[in-house]
Amino acid sequence: MTTHTGGCQCGTVRFEITSAPILAYCCHCTDCQQQSSSAFGISVWFPGSAFRLTSGMLKTWVTQGESGNQKSCTFCPDCGTRIYHAFPDESDTFSVKGGSLDNIKDITPIAHIWTKSAQPWLKARLTAEHCFEIEPDDFEGLITQFNKL
Template sequence: MSERKTDEIRTAACSCGSFRLTVKGAPERVYACACLECQKATGSAFSYRARYSKDAIALDEGDRRRFRRLNDAGMWMDQVFCPNCGTILYMEAEVINDKLVVSVGCFGEPDFRAPASIYWSRRRHAWYEPDGEIDLIE
């Protein structure tokens, strides 16, 4: 895995390329989440996301839509997606209102940093057994 510079610029894009987000610097945290909502939102076994401060946004362009849901504590979480192709580019949440969480696959970098943890690990699919370097968080 390659090391990343803190001054690096990355662009995440949806499948059709009409919604793009450019961020500066390294992500604050990279994680996976196996909660049922993330499984439904991604259509996969878990989400794989990188958290950035909103101050890291260099460019945010294109049409988007939001799907808002409430978590168990009644706080909102928005999935922000392209209305053309449906790709979820990032998530915003009331509990981290100065951050956004980008879907790592939208960067198109197969050597992107591995997740440091997997949330809701008890909900992960039985075939997925993370290595010992990934913290399992309930």
């Protein structure tokens, strides 16, 4: 069984996920840029049922993404580190924030989405394969490709 561990920046929140990732991608939407304080965020999908909090507590707030979809944003109430996003229409999928995982180096993102919002200095470096100006209509093809890695 594959187990991934992670936590927040201050160490109060720790979690484990007993599943292989479903999908990993880099998101360049303005929400992810702001949330990560960087040029993009890394999202790694896991089944929500495989996620287990091992220490600390989480706080959640709900917002609307650039796509218009609602998302629940879960974070450490002490340091503010984002842990995962959940979406009402995908009840058992958590989009775990890559920086919260202990070994993100073992997970290779398959695509870049919301490239229309990418920083200009980065746009020129993004290749056409698996790059989407906005959120793809269907993630199934990306999930299939991700599982071939």
